[in-house]
Amino acid sequence: MTRVVGRSTLLGEVHDLLDAGESVVLCGPPGSGRSALLELIEENARTRQRAEVLRSTGAPEEVALPFAALRDLLAQCPAELLDEVVAAGPPHVREAVDSGLVGVESTDVLRSDLAACFHAVLERWTADQPVLLLLDDVQWLDGDSSTVVGYARRRLGGRVGVVATVTSVGEVDASIDISDLHHLDVPPLDVVDMLDLLCDHGLTPDVAHRVHVESGGIPSLALAMAGLVGERPVVLGVPTPLPASIGRVLHERFAAQPDEVRETLLHAALLSRPTLRELERAGRVGAAADLRRAAQAGLVVPGEVALRFTPSSLRQVVVDVVDVGTRTALHRTLADAATTPGQRLRHLALADPRPDADLARDLGAAAAESGRLGDRELAAELFLLAADRAPLELGAERIEWLVSAIETAAPGNHVDLVQRALADVLESPTSPAQAVRVRLAIPELAGNAVPLLDEVLTAALADAADDDMLVAKVLLQRARIALMESRPHAAHRACERAVALLEAHGDDDELALGLTTLAVARRWTGSDHQACLRRAVELAGPTPTGFLHTSPVYMQARFAFYDDRLDEAWTTFLGMLAQVERGAGTDHVHVLRCLVEVAARTGRCREAAEYAARATRIGEEFDLEAHTGWFITAQAELVSGDLARAATLARRGVEAASERGDVRYLQRHLVVLGQALLRSGDAQGARDALERVRAVERAGGFGDPTVNRWHADLVAALAALGRLDEAAEVLTEARYAVERRAAHGGTAGVSAQLDRAEAELLLARGDLEGAELVLDRAAKVAADVGLQLDVGRVLVTRAHLERRRRRVAAARTTLQEAHDLFAGLHATPWAEQVRAELEPERAPETDDPLLERLTDTEARIAQAVAAGASNREIAERAYVSIKTVEATLTRIYRKLDLRSRTQLATLLVPPSRE
Numbered sequence: 001m002t003r004v005v006g007r008s009t010l011l012g013e014v015h016d017l018l019d020a021g022e023s024v025v026l027c028g029p030p031g032s033g034r035s036a037l038l039e040l041i042e043e044n045a046r047t048r049q050r051a052e053v054l055r056s057t058g059a060p061e062e063v064a065l066p067f068a069a070l071r072d073l074l075a076q077c078p079a080e081l082l083d084e085v086v087a088a089g090p091p092h093v094r095e096a097v098d099s100g101l102v103g104v105e106s107t108d109v110l111r112s113d114l115a116a117c118f119h120a121v122l123e124r125w126t127a128d129q130p131v132l133l134l135l136d137d138v139q140w141l142d143g144d145s146s147t148v149v150g151y152a153r154r155r156l157g158g159r160v161g162v163v164a165t166v167t168s169v170g171e172v173d174a175s176i177d178i179s180d181l182h183h184l185d186v187p188p189l190d191v192v193d194m195l196d197l198l199c200d201h202g203l204t205p206d207v208a209h210r211v212h213v214e215s216g217g218i219p220s221l222a223l224a225m226a227g228l229v230g231e232r233p234v235v236l237g238v239p240t241p242l243p244a245s246i247g248r249v250l251h252e253r254f255a256a257q258p259d260e261v262r263e264t265l266l267h268a269a270l271l272s273r274p275t276l277r278e279l280e281r282a283g284r285v286g287a288a289a290d291l292r293r294a295a296q297a298g299l300v301v302p303g304e305v306a307l308r309f310t311p312s313s314l315r316q317v318v319v320d321v322v323d324v325g326t327r328t329a330l331h332r333t334l335a336d337a338a339t340t341p342g343q344r345l346r347h348l349a350l351a352d353p354r355p356d357a358d359l360a361r362d363l364g365a366a367a368a369e370s371g372r373l374g375d376r377e378l379a380a381e382l383f384l385l386a387a388d389r390a391p392l393e394l395g396a397e398r399i400e401w402l403v404s405a406i407e408t409a410a411p412g413n414h415v416d417l418v419q420r421a422l423a424d425v426l427e428s429p430t431s432p433a434q435a436v437r438v439r440l441a442i443p444e445l446a447g448n449a450v451p452l453l454d455e456v457l458t459a460a461l462a463d464a465a466d467d468d469m470l471v472a473k474v475l476l477q478r479a480r481i482a483l484m485e486s487r488p489h490a491a492h493r494a495c496e497r498a499v500a501l502l503e504a505h506g507d508d509d510e511l512a513l514g515l516t517t518l519a520v521a522r523r524w525t526g527s528d529h530q531a532c533l534r535r536a537v538e539l540a541g542p543t544p545t546g547f548l549h550t551s552p553v554y555m556q557a558r559f560a561f562y563d564d565r566l567d568e569a570w571t572t573f574l575g576m577l578a579q580v581e582r583g584a585g586t587d588h589v590h591v592l593r594c595l596v597e598v599a600a601r602t603g604r605c606r607e608a609a610e611y612a613a614r615a616t617r618i619g620e621e622f623d624l625e626a627h628t629g630w631f632i633t634a635q636a637e638l639v640s641g642d643l644a645r646a647a648t649l650a651r652r653g654v655e656a657a658s659e660r661g662d663v664r665y666l667q668r669h670l671v672v673l674g675q676a677l678l679r680s681g682d683a684q685g686a687r688d689a690l691e692r693v694r695a696v697e698r699a700g701g702f703g704d705p706t707v708n709r710w711h712a713d714l715v716a717a718l719a720a721l722g723r724l725d726e727a728a729e730v731l732t733e734a735r736y737a738v739e740r741r742a743a744h745g746g747t748a749g750v751s752a753q754l755d756r757a758e759a760e761l762l763l764a765r766g767d768l769e770g771a772e773l774v775l776d777r778a779a780k781v782a783a784d785v786g787l788q789l790d791v792g793r794v795l796v797t798r799a800h801l802e803r804r805r806r807r808v809a810a811a812r813t814t815l816q817e818a819h820d821l822f823a824g825l826h827a828t829p830w831a832e833q834v835r836a837e838l839e840p841e842r843a844p845e846t847d848d849p850l851l852e853r854l855t856d857t858e859a860r861i862a863q864a865v866a867a868g869a870s871n872r873e874i875a876e877r878a879y880v881s882i883k884t885v886e887a888t889l890t891r892i893y894r895k896l897d898l899r900s901r902t903q904l905a906t907l908l909v910p911p912s913r914e
Helices: 009-018 034-047 066-075 079-087 093-098 110-126 144-153 189-201 206-217 219-225 244-255 259-270 276-281 286-296 313-320 323-338 341-351 357-373 375-388 392-412 415-425 432-444 452-463 470-482 490-503 507-522 530-537 553-563 565-579 585-602 605-623 626-640 643-660 665-679 681-699 710-721 726-742 749-763 767-783 788-804 808-824 828-838 851-853 856-864 871-876 881-895 901-907
Strands: 024-029 052-057 131-136 160-166 182-185
Touching: 009 160, 009 182, 034 052, 034 160, 052 066, 052 313, 052 375, 052 605, 066 110, 066 276, 066 626, 066 901, 079 093, 079 110, 079 665, 093 110, 093 189, 110 144, 110 276, 131 144, 144 507, 189 206, 189 219, 189 643, 206 219, 206 626, 206 643, 219 244, 219 313, 219 710, 219 808, 244 259, 244 313, 259 276, 259 286, 259 313, 259 323, 276 286, 313 323, 313 605, 341 357, 341 375, 357 375, 357 392, 375 828, 392 432, 392 585, 415 432, 415 553, 432 452, 432 470, 452 470, 470 490, 470 507, 470 665, 490 507, 507 530, 530 553, 530 749, 553 565, 565 585, 585 605, 585 788, 605 626, 626 643, 626 665, 626 710, 643 665, 665 681, 665 710, 681 881, 710 726, 710 749, 726 749, 749 767, 749 788, 788 808, 788 828, 856 881, 881 901
Parallel strands: 024 160, 024 182, 052 131, 131 160
Antiparallel strands: none
């Protein structure tokens, strides 16, 4: 059967509507997979509904041919039935049909009689079975066929279904009436589905994500860009000539638009970061409608800040359509409409490429001002233009402008601008300080693997020679990379050397940054960090745009989050949003990630989803590393979305972070993966993921249990697997780490989470009183600290305790309380899981003493087996995998000395309910 990724929900809607007697029109941009959906709909109609299917595909070159589509449809009708109906009709109809409707002149009489003929054929055909009409690209359906088909389908509703496809309802000719069809959008694939599609074809997750962004989620374009339909892959993020066929397709898609849409897109292509406001100021008064049509055609997507061409190479395709003279004139027009001096100078410089000392100096000054205001992309481009327009006598200034362009562009991940500047800098006589500045900027670009960064920083240290200030800056960058690798002791050593050099140099801002990084290293190793951070905050001046995520105030808020001072962290990060909205994308995404993490911990589940979606848009707009965005989205999915999606993103993140050598994000993704798998019932998978985090922390000497917070979930996973001694060992290890950290504060929240995990371990051991004691403590601390989701999780564990005590009513009451809490927080996955436990068809409670030897999960599965449920039914009810049910049954058989489910069912006869 045809497989179409990411369309199961949409297909379900189509099938439901067809079953209800409704007809459907699928709307989506070219390449979105509308035709592939028709293939699946046809397969389903023929196999499941036993329906007959007629299909026709419109084409631009046939739209003027009378009855072109009807010719295809009649050819698919039963020949005997068609001959019988036609023989009974007017002679001119017989002649037209006998000719195959070729060369027939359309008249009102012929259209009317053909409509009656087609209606009669379908009416008699559908007496025995339903008929489904599939009309692909209905915007290219000829008007005569549309009239005939429309006449028949309107009179045979419920017997003849229709599924039509169209790029946009607005593109359908007025003669083609689809107003009574149920409209469903075929949207671009989201990132999870695109990763599924492309990684199955052998692409790495990181490359697959770049293809997703560049293609705008359009499957056919993504496959072409990935080289999966006969073309070589496009190297994304690097200016690379498009394969010829893709270039032709993009040109054709652009050329197919109306004149006004093409003109608006040309204006947009010449702007730095095109927005609707700028387009309207430039005289494109209909820009809003033009951009809507362009978006429907898959040419642009709206960004958080500005619209984005899909793929980005389309911008150059659009620019190349017009001659140089037209572009020059348009740049001058856009200069007059510019809203800032920097934008005006950009257009003037692009209109005239000749050297001009005055213009070059003005561009350099405007670049510095744009950078100060936070517009790093414009600032970097202005620095480049200043260097390009500099005459020979401004040679020294030209080199400085190029270095400044690299420093400015790198934190915003503007790879093309960095590469353009690097090409000139490498051929220029830079000073040692300039060489170090360039090398230190490279690690700010997303996507650099650790070996490359080590090489760059080694060269930077050589360039720095005996300049203590430069050496200190290199050491700090090396320390940050060590933290990325989760090597806090190495970071600590590099930071201490850097801080000592900075103390002697007397630069307070640089010293503040050094002390901040040192505070992080000390915290991660379990040392006292507070004095370092306090001093850093006191010394720090205003934070440069693009470097907020390394600043003392940012790290102060991160530490508040680690310490569960959640109101403080939430307020601080919210305040930072205003500072990063116009700055580098990296800063913006860092702040949004922090808000998602705080929101997830405090139960602000809707806010977590909203900020995660915003982070995704920013990450795509600035082409940031994919795996960082996946972590943010996966966090939100855990609390407000779908566990399977969270697990998929985390798995892909593990792959990408491993490839990059980004051990910090590897840990983060493994923690999310472990949580998702544990909650999905795959305790073994959760254990494997979380043990990897444990191994990384041991190898790096990580000593702070408040940062990654994997311990409680690993204890729960081991307890669910029946590996109780191992669970106790992890719990002891975690308690010891908490005690060491307690001297510096901020351990109450993680202690409450460990208490809940200990209760699950005690339940597995049958110590119900001990479990109740630690649950009481966990509930109080979680509520005091503000860990709302943990309050709900404690209630779920308490319900399991009540069930073990055979207090069925109390267990249900507690579960209902947990469900109401989760529902009120919009914690959808948690609410669904609890609702599954509350469903009446779940296995009944029992007083059978055999169950005392089983864990709570094992007891429920044993009861379900005794009630006659299959493994698949148990898995669906409990939101776990079949593999998990099978593994649990194996443990049950071992504990009860049984060999089969038949023996188990014989031992456990389900009693009546309370």
